[in-house]
Amino acid sequence: MASKFPVLEVFGPTVQGEGMVVGQKTMFVRTAGCDYSCSWCDSSFTWDGSAKEDIRQLTAEQIWDELQETGGDRFRHVTISGGNPALLKNLGEFTQFLKQKDIRIALETQGSRYQPWFLEIDDLTISPKPPSSLMKTDFHRLDEIIEILREAGRLSHVSLKVVIFDEADLRYATDVHKRYPDVDFYVQVGNDDTTTYDDAALKDALLAKYEWLIDQVSASSELNHVRVLPQLHTLVWGNKRGV
Amino acid sequence: MASKFPVLEVFGPTVQGEGMVVGQKTMFVRTAGCDYSCSWCDSSFTWDGSAKEDIRQLTAEQIWDELQETGGDRFRHVTISGGNPALLKNLGEFTQFLKQKDIRIALETQGSRYQPWFLEIDDLTISPKPPSSLMKTDFHRLDEIIEILREAGRLSHVSLKVVIFDEADLRYATDVHKRYPDVDFYVQVGNDDTTTYDDAALKDALLAKYEWLIDQVSASSELNHVRVLPQLHTLVWGNKRGV
Ligand code: SF4
Numbered sequence: 001m002a003s004k005f006p007v008l009e010v011f012g013p014t015v016q017g018e019g020m021v022v023g024q025k026t027m028f029v030r031t032a033g034c035d036y037s038c039s040w041c042d043s044s045f046t047w048d049g050s051a052k053e054d055i056r057q058l059t060a061e062q063i064w065d066e067l068q069e070t071g072g073d074r075f076r077h078v079t080i081s082g083g084n085p086a087l088l089k090n091l092g093e094f095t096q097f098l099k100q101k102d103i104r105i106a107l108e109t110q111g112s113r114y115q116p117w118f119l120e121i122d123d124l125t126i127s128p129k130p131p132s133s134l135m136k137t138d139f140h141r142l143d144e145i146i147e148i149l150r151e152a153g154r155l156s157h158v159s160l161k162v163v164i165f166d167e168a169d170l171r172y173a174t175d176v177h178k179r180y181p182d183v184d185f186y187v188q189v190g191n192d193d194t195t196t197y198d199d200a201a202l203k204d205a206l207l208a209k210y211e212w213l214i215d216q217v218s219a220s221s222e223l224n225h226v227r228v229l230p231q232l233h234t235l236v237w238g239n240k241r242g243v
Numbered sequence: 244m245a246s247k248f249p250v251l252e253v254f255g256p257t258v259q260g261e262g263m264v265v266g267q268k269t270m271f272v273r274t275a276g277c278d279y280s281c282s283w284c285d286s287s288f289t290w291d292g293s294a295k296e297d298i299r300q301l302t303a304e305q306i307w308d309e310l311q312e313t314g315g316d317r318f319r320h321v322t323i324s325g326g327n328p329a330l331l332k333n334l335g336e337f338t339q340f341l342k343q344k345d346i347r348i349a350l351e352t353q354g355s356r357y358q359p360w361f362l363e364i365d366d367l368t369i370s371p372k373p374p375s376s377l378m379k380t381d382f383h384r385l386d387e388i389i390e391i392l393r394e395a396g397r398l399s400h401v402s403l404k405v406v407i408f409d410e411a412d413l414r415y416a417t418d419v420h421k422r423y424p425d426v427d428f429y430v431q432v433g434n435d436d437t438t439t440y441d442d443a444a445l446k447d448a449l450l451a452k453y454e455w456l457i458d459q460v461s462a463s464s465e466l467n468h469v470r471v472l473p474q475l476h477t478l479v480w481g482n483k484r485g486v
């Protein structure tokens with residue numbers, strides 16, 4: 001019998017605002033549930049119970065139907081986000097479904113779990129969480145995941161991304177980059193006000209922090225093969241959901 | 244004897260604000276001279292004579308020395324920009340020099356000339372100019388360039404980028420994408436006020452136009468495998484040079 005997956009949102013087409021395929025035209029599928037509870041999580045509604053009534057249990061085919069209803073023929077790329085979609089053991093049923101339709105797939109996870117269907121993801125972002133999140137990275141697990149992907153020849157489809165709020169986070173990011181020097185590496189400005197409606201102030205604050213992060217990375221000889229990005233969607237839409 | 248190249252600026256490290264390696268930490272080398280004169284050129288000082296006194300004739304080794312003086316050990320990536328650096332037949336002396344130092348190289352050109360040293364560029368952006376530029380694209384030439392790069396197995400190192408100011412530009416971009424469907428394709432918001440010092444107004448205008456461009460691309464079934472980006476450096480620094 002077909003597995004069901006807890007889906008919170010299906011929306012798009014819009015553009016990916018972050019990471020290795022920043023700017024990519026894509027549809028989003030957001031799954032519910034996370035094994036972390038980052039202090040600054042910008043999608044805590046996926047795990048804190050506040051959007052419990054919006055979770056629907058859908059099969060791969062039902063998600064696909066909804067993607068088509070929403071996106072028509074205006075997409076060839078789907079981003080699976082969470083929460084942590086890597087909690088969903090059978091999500092390979094969905095990724096295989098998308099592959100059959102010749103859709104490229106992006107997925108982001110914090111790297112706390114491996115799933116065999118990672119090997120089917122075209123743009124896999126692993127985003128271990130820095131000290132400001134108050135979470136603790138299991139580096140043995142992360143080593144294992146990266147090693148499997150390396151052995152499978154998938155590293156060209158993989159990137160590491162660390163969100164940066166402060167200098168301690170940047171030191172953590174530097175350590176991550178040195179631990180996995182052959183994996184494409186991204187640092188991203190953190191948004192520490194995920195509830196404000198004052199979009200103008202939020203944009204200014206994020207651009208000022210982006211400039212700070214560029215300065216920090218520019219000054220470091222340990223962060224040379226690095227890409228530094230803001231969250232484009234937050235610059236355009238503030239904290240609005242579903243865009 | 245070593246060739247000399249007309250160099251206008253050497254600066255960095257900073258981040259690449261546009262295109263296929265947006266966010267990449269990099270040094271910039273800007274060469275003088277262009278065979279185009281786009282109506283909205285944001286670096287017209289490279290060809291309109293206004294910065295004539297700043298042009299220095301430097302050998303590959305002299306440029307490298309200057310990169311090291313400025314960037315120290317804080318870079319592994321160099322972006323060559325212009326003007327149109329593809330006017331410089333012997334620039335391969337410089338790209339080979341960088342390769343020997345294990346430096347990754349990005350270069351942007353509008354696609355009016357081919358040079359054999361294109362095959363050594365890690366991130367080659369070809370940016371044909373849309374109608375609003377008032378320039379005319381030589382598509383036979385562009386076909387030839389893309390074909391050589393395809394034959395040489397370099398397409399994974401190549402992208403096409405079109406700057407968009409209006410709907411006519413977007414139609415042009417759609418035609419370019421359909422002509423070369425296997426080449427990674429980027430559209431970028433144009434900056435039509437390259438002289439203003441009112442950074443706040445410029446940012447707001449660029450973000451509004453970015454949102455417009457996202458909406459246009461989202462609505463098109465001919466622009467699915469596409470990435471849509473703003474100019475990050477203009478959002479952060481306005482029209483300031485050398486950042
Ligand atoms: S891992 Fe991601 S979804 Fe989970 S709590 Fe942290 S930021 Fe939120």
Ligand code: SF4
Pocket residue numbers: 277278279280281283284285286287289325326327353372
């Ligand atoms: S091709 Fe580039 S440098 Fe030359 S005029 Fe056009 S925008 Fe300016």
